[in-house]
Each structure stands twice: as structure tokens, then as C-alpha cells.
Amino acid sequence: MLSYRTRLIAWSGALLLASLPVALAAPEPPPFLGEALAGFSAWDANGDGHLTLEELQKAVASPEVKGAQAAAAVALRRAATRKTHALPLPLTREALTAAAQHSPVGAEVAEEPDGGEKPGAPSLVASYAKAYATIMDSPRDLFVNGVPHVEGFRQAKLGTCFSLAPLAACIVRDPAAVAARFAVTPTGYTVRFGQDRVVAVPALTDGEIAMTSTTGGDGLWASVYEKAVGLYRITYDGKTGLPLDVASKGGSAGTMLSVLTGRAIKRFSCAPWHSGQESPEALNAKLKELRAMLAENVAAHRLATVGAGNKGLKVPSLARMHAYAVLGYDVATDLVTIRDPHGQTFAPKGSPGLTNGYAVSRGVFQAPLGEVVQFMSGFAFTQDTPATASEPKPASTDPGASTD
Numbered sequence: 001m002l003s004y005r006t007r008l009i010a011w012s013g014a015l016l017l018a019s020l021p022v023a024l025a026a027p028e029p030p031p032f033l034g035e036a037l038a039g040f041s042a043w044d045a046n047g048d049g050h051l052t053l054e055e056l057q058k059a060v061a062s063p064e065v066k067g068a069q070a071a072a073a074v075a076l077r078r079a080a081t082r083k084t085h086a087l088p089l090p091l092t093r094e095a096l097t098a099a100a101q102h103s104p105v106g107a108e109v110a111e112e113p114d115g116g117e118k119p120g121a122p123s124l125v126a127s128y129a130k131a132y133a134t135i136m137d138s139p140r141d142l143f144v145n146g147v148p149h150v151e152g153f154r155q156a157k158l159g160t161c162f163s164l165a166p167l168a169a170c171i172v173r174d175p176a177a178v179a180a181r182f183a184v185t186p187t188g189y190t191v192r193f194g195q196d197r198v199v200a201v202p203a204l205t206d207g208e209i210a211m212t213s214t215t216g217g218d219g220l221w222a223s224v225y226e227k228a229v230g231l232y233r234i235t236y237d238g239k240t241g242l243p244l245d246v247a248s249k250g251g252s253a254g255t256m257l258s259v260l261t262g263r264a265i266k267r268f269s270c271a272p273w274h275s276g277q278e279s280p281e282a283l284n285a286k287l288k289e290l291r292a293m294l295a296e297n298v299a300a301h302r303l304a305t306v307g308a309g310n311k312g313l314k315v316p317s318l319a320r321m322h323a324y325a326v327l328g329y330d331v332a333t334d335l336v337t338i339r340d341p342h343g344q345t346f347a348p349k350g351s352p353g354l355t356n357g358y359a360v361s362r363g364v365f366q367a368p369l370g371e372v373v374q375f376m377s378g379f380a381f382t383q384d385t386p387a388t389a390s391e392p393k394p395a396s397t398d399p400g401a402s403t404d
Contacts, residue, residue: 029132030068032125033100036076039069040093050090053080060207061242070206071132075124077211078157087124100124131210137217138209142184144219147175151362152216154343158248161323162307163229164213164222164341166257169303169325172339182221191228194262194387199231208244213341232259253305253323254380261303263382268293270373274311287370293381294329294336294369302382306338309377316357317346318375326379327364335366 029035043051043059059065059073076096079087087099103124148171155164170178181192188203204212204223212223230243239246258265268290272278278286297304304326314320318340328337343363348356354374358365 027136029071029129032072032075032103032128033097035068035128036072036096036100037093039065039072040096043073050092051076051096052090053077056080057242057245060211061205061244062207063203063205066206067135068132071128071135071210074131074207074210075128078127079124134210134214135206138214139217139219141219142182142189142221142224143179144217147179148215148221149175149218150339152214152218152343153222153341154214154216154363155341156211156213158211158213158226158244159250160213160226160229160248161341162251162253163226163247163256163260165253165305165307165323165325165339166260166303167222167225168339168341169257169305169327170260172325172327173301173303179221182224189224189228191225193228193232193259197232197236199228199235201228201231211244229256250321252380253307254378257303257305257380257382258387261382262387263302264385264387265380265382266293268379268381270312270376270378273373274377287373290373290379291331291334291369293379294326295331297326297381298329300384302384304379304381306336306372306376306379308375312377313354313375315354315375316348317344317360318357324376329369334369336369336372337364337366338372339363340365 039059040051041047042065043055045055045058056073056077060070060077065073076087076091079099080089080091088095091099104126150168150171153164153168153171155161167178183190185200187200189201190198191201192198201224204220204227208227209220209223212226215222226247227243230239230241230245230247233239233246234241234243239249254265254267257263272283272286294304305323306326307323308318308320310320312320319342323341325339325341326336327339329335330337340360340363344360345362346357346360348359350356352358354371358367
């Protein structure tokens with residue numbers, strides 16, 4: 001059996017050559033406004049002539065809302081929850097008509113390489129078209145190729161990075177073991193967390209397929225997993241709400257790594273590099289400690305995540321308040337291999353580093369450990385011991401946040 005290091009090297013090389021099956025392009029969608037108005041009455045649950053966020057969320061989660069109308073509901077729900085230029089709610093038919101008529105038809109969905117929003121109003125029409133294409137193009141198989149692959153795995157506009165980063169780390173280490181956590185049932189799926197916590201997941205709706213992470217045609221496993229995370233939080237953490245909305249409220253990647261694997265975790269904080277109060281000697285000692293933890297983690301074939309908080313340096317193409325998977329560490333070069341759930345590709349303008357950013361291919365980049373600690377908030381490493389109920393859970397402060 002190939003070692004984890006050998007498989008990681010092989011996977012890294014294959015990253016540049018991998019090409020998953022590409023589905024035929026979806027047909028041109030019907031006009032957005034017509035579909036949105038056609039669905040308005042059904043989505044307006046209390047019949048007051050206004051659409052609220054809760055009503056849009058329920059439309060996305062409804063198996064009765066299909067195809068183009070599901071895509072329209074997704075476009076409106078996304079527009080209503082933007083951090084800037086959000087669509088005002090509650091929404092009347094007249095306001096919906098005006099928003100659609102003033103929406104830039106040809107504009108692409110506004111998004112930066114780090115997943116953030118570009119300045120300016122988004123296009124409802126473009127968002128609708130993208131959602132429609134996702135619904136029409138996505139294979140309905142759980143795993144198209146038998147096991148999951150991370151090459152086309154990209155986070156959607158949901159705050160689920162804290163759960164996607166641990167999943168990516170697990171897939172790169174052992175995709176077959178991840179696939180074994182999923183099962184197809186007559187009514188949907190099951191997903192197993194840890195050793196014995198199995199969550200029943202109803203079949204995905206068209207709206208949920210359009211709202212959730214994409215896999216580049218590799219199957220519905222990412223969408224099923226995100227819905228399962230929401231159901232896990234409802235079942236075991238006492239959260240309330242619809243599964244995708246509960247799943248997207250942010251959290252700790254380290255805690256989720258423990259939940260997914262059933263293993264205890266050990267944390268390492270990068271706060272000393274952000275405080276400006278530590279001596280160079282103290283920082284060097286802490287860096288030596290972190291190097292030893294990373295080396296031990298890799299040698300033992302364990303998993304790790306790393307998170308960026310709201311402190312530390314802002315590196316081009318990499319988001320703050322965001323979780324990442326740690327894929328490897330090279331002791332000889334001191335380089336850490338990291339994967340961003342956004343799955344972006346980025347070329348720095350100038351020498352790679354903290355100022356210009358790092359070369360990113362499908363979310364994967366390498367950076368010197370001495371630089372990583374300057375823009376990340378902390379690491380979480382799995383241990384060989386089982387997780388316990390007393391595992392500390394640092395609080396997130398923003399959707400999609402990761403404190404480790």
C-alpha cells in the first residue's frame with residue numbers, strides 16, 4: 001500500500017492534469033422575472049403579498065420548487081443575504097419587477113478570488129442563470145467516480161468553510177474511507193460522523209443543489225454533506241432552522257474535524273505573531289514547537305486544519321474568517337501545503353509571499369511556515385485518542401468563521 005506521503009505527492013502532480021467529466025451545457029433558461037413572478041404566490045406562505053427571507057429559504061428547501069423556479073428562488077435568496085447591495089426584504093411583486101428590470105443582464109456574478117463580494121450591485125439575472133445551469137448540469141449520482149475528489153470541489157456562497165476544510169483533508173488522505181461514510185437510501189442518504197453518529201439526509205431539492213458547494217461534475221456528495229452537517233447540528237447541538245441555513249452559520253474547523261473523524265484534537269494558536277508583544281526569541285521557540293507538531297502529524301498520517309481570523313495580515317486571494325485544510329508539511333523546505341475550500345486559481349503579481357500572495361491552483365498553495373503564522377489564527381491537529389464531550393469549542397464570530 002502506498003504511503004500517505006507518496007499518495008499526497010501523486011495527488012499533487014495529478015492536480016494539474018486532472019480532468020473530470022464535463023456535462024453538456026444547460027439549455028438557455030427561461031426569463032428570470034417570469035419564473036420569479038410565477039413562483040411568488042406559492043412562496044408567499046402567509047399570502048400577505050411580501051416575500052421574507054424565511055419564505056425564500058423555505059422555497060429553496062422545498063422539493064415542490066423545481067427547475068427554473070428553484071433557480072429564481074436561489075437567486076433571490078442569495079441577493080437578499082449579500083453583505084453589500086442586499087436586496088431589500090420583505091419583497092413585493094413590484095419591487096421584484098423593478099429589481100429584475102434594473103439588474104445588469106450581462107454581468108457575471110460578483111465574486112473575488114477569495115470568495116468575497118466585488119464592489120457594485122450583483123446581477124439577479126446572472127445569479128439565476130448560474131443556479132439554473134447548476135441544477136440542469138449536476139449529475140444526480142452521489143459519487144460519479146466511485147469516491148470523492150477535491151480537484152473540482154468549490155465552496156458556494158455559504159458560510160460552510162469550517163466543515164468543508166476538514167472534509168477536504170479527509171478526502172486527500174483516504175477518499176475511499178470518506179465514501180464509506182455515505183450511503184444511498186430509498187428516501188435520500190445517510191452520512192456517518194465519527195464512529196457511530198449516522199444522520200439521515202432527505203433527497204436534495206433543486207434549490208439545495210444550486211445553493212451548495214460544487215464538485216466539478218464529481219457527484220452530489222458535497223451538497224449531501226453540507227445538508228448533513230446542518231442536520232447534525234440540529235440533532236446533536238440543539239440548533240433550530242432549515243438544514244442548510246443551520247449549516248451555514250459558521251463554526252470551528254477544528255471542532256468539526258473532531259466531529260467528522262471522531263478523534264480528539266490539539267490546537268496551536270498563532271496569536272503571539274499578531275500581538276506584537278512577543279520577543280523574537282519567544283516567537284522562534286513557538287515556531288520550533290509548531291514545526292515539531294506538524295512533522296509528527298504528517299508522520300502519523302493524521303489530519304489538520306488551519307484558520308484565518310480577523311487579525312493578522314491580509315494576503316491577496318486568501319480570505320479572513322475562513323477555514324483551510326492542511327494537506328502536508330515538508331520538513332526540509334519548511335513549506336506547508338494548504339487547500340482553500342473556495343478552490344480558486346490565482347497568480348501573484350510579483351514575487352510570491354505575504355505582500356503579493358501565493359500561486360494557488362484549484363485552491364492549493366504552499367507557503368513557508370514562518371509566513372503562515374502571520375496570516376493564520378491557529379491550527380487544529382487530530383490525535384489518536386477518541387473525542388470526548390468536553391472538547392473545547394471556540395466560538396466563531398462571523399458566518400464561515402474559523403478560530404482554528
